[in-house]
Structures are given as C-alpha cells and as structure tokens.
Amino acid sequence: xxxxxxxxxxxxxxxxxxxxxxxxxxxxxxxxxxxxxxxxxxxxxxxxxxxxxxxxxxxxxxxxxxxxxxxxxxxxxxxxxxxxxxxxxxxxxxxxxxxxxxxxxxxxxxxxxxxxxxxxxxxxxxxxxxxxxxxxxxxxxxxxxxxxxxxxxxxxxxxxxxxxxxxxxxxxxxxxxxxxxxxxxxxxxxxxxxxxxxxxxxxxxxxxxxxxxxxxxxxxxxxxxxxxxxxxxxxxxxxxxxxxxxxxxxxxxxxxxxxxxxxxxxxxxxxxxxxxxxxxxxxxxxxxxxxxxxxxxxxxxxxxxxxxxxxxxxxxxxxxxxxxxxxxxxxxxxxxxxxxxxxxxxxxxxxxxxxxxxxxxxxxxxxxxxxxxxxxxxxxxxxxxxxxxxxxxxxxxxxxxxxxxxxxxxxxxxxxxxxxxxxxxxxxxxxxxxxxxxxxxxxxxxxxxxxxxxxxxxxxxxxxxxxxxxxxxxxxxxxxxxxxxxxxxxxxxxxxxxxxxxxxxxxxxxxxxxxxxxxxxxxxxxxxxxxxxxxxxxxxxxxxxxxxxxxxxxxxxxxxxxxxxxxxxxxxxxxxxxxxxxxxxxxxx
Amino acid sequence: xxxxxxxxxxxxxxxxxxxxxxxxxxxxxxxxxxxxxxxxxxxxxxxxxxxxxxxxxxxxxxxxxxxxxxxxxxxxxxxxxxxxxxxxxxxxxxxxxxxxxxxxxxxxxxxxxxxxxxxxxxxxxxxxxxxxxxxxxxxxxxxxxxxxxxxxxxxxxxxxxxxxxxxxxxxxxxxxxxxxxxx
Numbered sequence: 001x002x003x004x005x006x007x008x009x010x011x012x013x014x015x016x017x018x019x020x021x022x023x024x025x026x027x028x029x030x031x032x033x034x035x036x037x038x039x040x041x042x043x044x045x046x047x048x049x050x051x052x053x054x055x056x057x058x059x060x061x062x063x064x065x066x067x068x069x070x071x072x073x074x075x076x077x078x079x080x081x082x083x084x085x086x087x088x089x090x091x092x093x094x095x096x097x098x099x100x101x102x103x104x105x106x107x108x109x110x111x112x113x114x115x116x117x118x119x120x121x122x123x124x125x126x127x128x129x130x131x132x133x134x135x136x137x138x139x140x141x142x143x144x145x146x147x148x149x150x151x152x153x154x155x156x157x158x159x160x161x162x163x164x165x166x167x168x169x170x171x172x173x174x175x176x177x178x179x180x181x182x183x184x185x186x187x188x189x190x191x192x193x194x195x196x197x198x199x200x201x202x203x204x205x206x207x208x209x210x211x212x213x214x215x216x217x218x219x220x221x222x223x224x225x226x227x228x229x230x231x232x233x234x235x236x237x238x239x240x241x242x243x244x245x246x247x248x249x250x251x252x253x254x255x256x257x258x259x260x261x262x263x264x265x266x267x268x269x270x271x272x273x274x275x276x277x278x279x280x281x282x283x284x285x286x287x288x289x290x291x292x293x294x295x296x297x298x299x300x301x302x303x304x305x306x307x308x309x310x311x312x313x314x315x316x317x318x319x320x321x322x323x324x325x326x327x328x329x330x331x332x333x334x335x336x337x338x339x340x341x342x343x344x345x346x347x348x349x350x351x352x353x354x355x356x357x358x359x360x361x362x363x364x365x366x367x368x369x370x371x372x373x374x375x376x377x378x379x380x381x382x383x384x385x386x387x388x389x390x391x392x393x394x395x396x397x398x399x400x401x402x403x404x405x406x407x408x409x410x411x412x413x414x415x416x417x418x419x420x421x422x423x424x425x426x427x428x429x430x431x432x433x434x435x436x437x438x439x440x441x442x443x444x445x446x447x448x449x450x451x452x453x454x455x456x457x458x459x460x461x462x463x464x465x466x467x468x469x470x471x472x473x474x475x476x477x478x479x480x481x482x483x484x485x486x487x488x489x490x491x492x493x494x495x496x497x498x499x500x501x502x503x504x505x506x507x508x509x510x511x512x513x514x515x516x517x518x519x520x521x522x523x524x525x526x527x528x529x530x531x532x533x534x535x536x537x538x539x540x541x542x543x544x545x546x547x548x549x550x551x552x553x554x555x556x557x558x559x560x561x562x563x564x565x566x567x568x569x570x571x572x573x574x575x576x577x578x579x580x581x582x583x584x585x586x587x588x589x
Numbered sequence: 590x591x592x593x594x595x596x597x598x599x600x601x602x603x604x605x606x607x608x609x610x611x612x613x614x615x616x617x618x619x620x621x622x623x624x625x626x627x628x629x630x631x632x633x634x635x636x637x638x639x640x641x642x643x644x645x646x647x648x649x650x651x652x653x654x655x656x657x658x659x660x661x662x663x664x665x666x667x668x669x670x671x672x673x674x675x676x677x678x679x680x681x682x683x684x685x686x687x688x689x690x691x692x693x694x695x696x697x698x699x700x701x702x703x704x705x706x707x708x709x710x711x712x713x714x715x716x717x718x719x720x721x722x723x724x725x726x727x728x729x730x731x732x733x734x735x736x737x738x739x740x741x742x743x744x745x746x747x748x749x750x751x752x753x754x755x756x757x758x759x760x761x762x763x764x765x766x767x768x769x770x771x772x
Contacts, residue, residue: 077678
C-alpha cells in the first residue's frame, strides 16, 4: 500500500506538506515522551518500595515503643501509602509512555513514507551539481544529531535527579498530617487550631450524648421537674412542632439543642435554642465521596437517623444509616465529613456516637466488618480501629472505674471493654445472645447488660495486675428489655421493657425487688436523677418513681404525644423529642 | 541466466524459512526449558525483586492453601513486632500490601496474594517459613518471564534455587502439607 507504484512521479504538494507536518509533530512528541520516560525510569531505579529507609526507621521506632502512639501509626500509614503510590504511579507512567511512544513511532514512520510517496524524486544524477563542502556539512549534521541525542539523555537524567520522587521525611510527614488529613475527596478540616475539648467535669454539666454524660443514663442535674401536663401547658416552658423523621434523642450543650433527621433522600441536623425553642439553624448534609445514591434498606422502627448525635464542644457530630458521618460547628458549618461505607445491618445502623478528649468513637456495626473506630475529633482522621466479633444495635458507654475510663460495648455475644487511647481490649465477657439493642448500664462497680429472650448479666469490675478486668457475678432471666437500655440507679439496676414492665434488681446480688406493669411499653431508656428514675412510656407518659427496694411512684405526667427518644436532663430542665413536638419542661414555667 | 529481483528473492526466502520452521516443529526434539525457582532451595534473599530484567519482577509469591494454617497470628502477614492483628500498615509485613486478609471464622483467616501488587521480595515467604507451615513460596510466572538465556536472577541467586526446568513442568508447586504437618 505504501509502495510507490506510480512511474509518473506526480507530486501532490498539499498531501506532502500534511504528511511532513505529521512526521515533524510525531517526531517532537517522541522526543518529549522519550525524555520524560528516561527521567521516570531513573526515578524508578532510585525508588525502593520494598525497603524504604524512612518507613523502615519509623517501623523500627514503633516496634520498640511501649505504647501504640496514634500519631506514629498515622505517620507510618501515610508514608507507606505515599511510598507505594509513588512506585505504582511511576510504573503506570512507564507503561503508558511506552504505548504512546509506540503509537507516535508508527505515526512518524507512516508519515515519512507518505511524504516520500507524495513528493517523488525522479531517478538520475542531481540536476544541480553539489556545492563545495556538501559532504562535510552532511557529516557535521550527523554529528550534531548524535550530539543532540546525548544532550537529550543528559537533560533527562538531570531532570530525574533534580525532581526525585522524594518521599517526605518523618518530620515533614508529621507536619503534613498536622496541617490537613483525610482521604482524597472528603470534606476535611481546613485548619487546625488549638482546640481544647471538654473534660469529664465539663461533660457532666451538659447532656452531650445518648443517655447523657458517659452514655449510661445518669443525669447530673441537681433536680428535675416532677409535675407537668402537655395538654394544659403546666410547667411546659416551650413546645415546638417538628417535621423531622428520626428516632434519635436530643443532645444539649449550653443554649443549643441538637438532633438529626433523615429520609430516603436527605439527611439533616437541627439546632434549636434551649431558652425559647426556636430553630437556630438546619444543616442539610451534602453528598460526600461514597455517599450512595440509593439509601440502604432500614426497618420502619429504626429509620435512617436512629443514632443519637454527640456534642463535643465546639463541634457536633452525626452519623446516618447510609454511613455518612459529619462534623459541624455550632453555627451549622461543616468542618469535615465522610462516608464510612454503607453498613450491612438488617434493621439499619443504630449505634450512637460518643466522644472522649480528642477522639470520636464510632461503633460501626457492619455485618461484613464490624469495628470500633476512633477518629481525631478535629480532623476526622482515623486514629485507631479495632475489629469486633459481631454487631449489635446498642450504643457505647464510657465509664470511670477507679478513675480509669473504659469504653464499654455490647455485641450479639459479648460485652467488651476497650482502652480509649488505643482500642486495646481490657476484658470481654460472653453473656449475650440474639439481636442486642439495649446498651450497658453501670453502678456500684458493676456493668449490667440484658436482652430479651437471652439473659441479663451483671459484670463485676476489678483490676488485675494494673489492668481492668470483668467477671460475670450474677444472672437474671425473667422479664428483659429489648429496646430501652437499663439504668443503674443507686443500688439498683432498672429495666423498662417494650411490653410495659419495669423491673428493679439489686445491683450487687441480682435479687428482684419489684416488677410493675404499665400500659403501653417503653422504647425510651429510663434515666436516673438523684434517687429518682424517669421512664418515658411510648404514649408520652413519664413515670417517676424512686430507686428503692420497694416500688414507690412519685408522679405520672402526660404529654399527649407518642415518644420514642430518650429525654435530656440538664440545668433543672427536661428536653423531650416526641414524634410531633420538641418540648422543654421546667418547674415554674 | 536471468537476474533475480528483490521481490522474488524475498518470496523464495519466506518459503524456505517457513518450511524450515514447519519441519522443525513436526520433528521430535529436546523440550524447551524455562527458568523456575525450587522452593526447597530458595532462601528468600530478596534478589528476585531487584535483579529481574522485568520491572516489577516476573517472580511472584504463590500460596498453597492445603498447607496454610489460616492462622490469625500469621508470620507472613504481620510484622514480627506487630502490636495488633489488623490490616494497618504498621502491622503488615508486605511492603506492597499485596496480601489480602479475609476473616473466615473464629480465629481463622484466609490470605490471598494480589499478583498485581506483588514484587517478589519474599518477605512474606520468609515470615511464613519462620513462623508457619511454609505455604507461601516464590515462583517465576510464565506469562511474565521473558526466559532470558542468562537469567539475571539465576546469576545472583546465592542458593542456586533458580534453574531451568522442562516447559511442561514449568511450575514447582507445593501442593501437600509437609510430613510433620500431616502427622
């Protein structure tokens, strides 16, 4: 096809020019790609992904450190990722460059051949005599071509040397991690100020998480209202109508009350003023990388916004059934957000968030990969992660036993206690069965868990060789809770069941002191306030009784609206989220 | 005698070469040999990763599942001083994260090699040989190897593990547990 079969030597100037231009362009392209490939190859030769010195040094340091330093772990992970990324990116460049070079070479050869065909030269001696010095000039040109090739090689080598794939040093990496973290494409914190998160003292003065400070149902308010009436408005400070689907409970910090809501298509955070009940702001979550277009299937009793938010001043955090996790500030601005992957969870993700010092804890109960993850509360970066054996629908609690905090989680089989700093397992007691929704309770050095159709167990805490330990000391298998979490109040564990029973057990011995039947049942978890226990029935009636060995009802107050969320008790007030309203109850209102 | 032109010469030459190749192919002869690593001799020196003319190396780690103990504490997957048994980079031994760890049940995990990522460094092989059953070992991948006359790895191999084998037996596979493991 490319052979010149014409014997007429007809010239086609336009086609000749076209093919000549194509040849020149492809030649230039070949030169550029060759230079880049030489540079890239030299860089690859210099890069040793197997024994990267900085990474080896960091691993060595980590291996010899006595503790699991989260910062060092983050540095190792980041450097490891960068090292492999640099290696494989260079490999990809080399392969792509080779293909481009082959294509360009084909274009060049074809263009040259076509240029020759469309500008044929008649055979025979040259029509003009060669000028003097023609052959020496030709020789010089050849030498120049060789020289140009050598210069090209040297330029490529210099380019490779002066733009090495230098991985950051440990110090540079630490600074980089400190500046901004997060995976590519996520919404990340843009700056890191010296934020001091609240300590335990400060947390106890607020209602920062599901079931209050520590997440085990004990209110620190001096007193709580005893009498109110939703119909007449007696002691109702304010009441605000809601159109916000979701069963999560309100959390309160200062004059701000937060809760979340979600439908199939949108996820929101709501902030209300605690003084007047007015809406301060609403935040509709943006889609994060990985946010699924199709929402996960959830049961009607769980919904898309079952987990309660956590406030960790100056930020608030929310998680949804589709795996979206967001951190925003008190003005409703997103600080960071990410999608953790859609958890495979047949009722829908329900575990609430909890925070302690600089870490945010997520009990991410995905059936394929159930795990407990601690994130840097400021940046959202993973600090540590530990695998769980099975999932549950319960929420984590943080207890202080002998001044040492422990993170307590219930699963379908076990109750586990973790070190908050590094996720190390302190103790695990296998005592549960079935689909566990109630969260652990805590009083008198005993952790208490129970699940309907299984058994309730009290676990006595102790210290063994300076490490927390737990041992099951008694069991109870009569009326057990299936949704509402038990509460430790004074010397008793109290359970409220969805069948309407309230059971009082002795915390130390397991003796059942009394059992009372109510009308509708309980989904909200009972809360201990001083020597009283507040239990909110699904019909909106709050039963207030004494935590004692004899049943003594103090008051029963009706709201007149269905209730599932656990109320917040703070500053002598009760904040309640019922299905249609948000309420603030205060004596003397 | 007429002069043979270029085209006719090329035609005759092509027919001659083609006939020769066909004749050679139809006759029985010595079987071609290819380079392969004898797992029994390999000392996991790491030179397979650096000496191969192919980059990344044509040597990859392969896994014999019948031999594997599916251990949670896997010497091939975890750093010797790993503080946790998880997938974090601080815990993993493989510098390329080429081993996938999948939970099976209880304390049992399945380990799968991702050949796209493996560079044949042999760190995992050494770890498995030291603390496990030796189910991981190195092999030259036939689809990657260019079968150099003078294999650059064989030249540097300190234990002589790289040698030529018949093409029909080009992989030296471990398929059965060692006698002590069968015990």
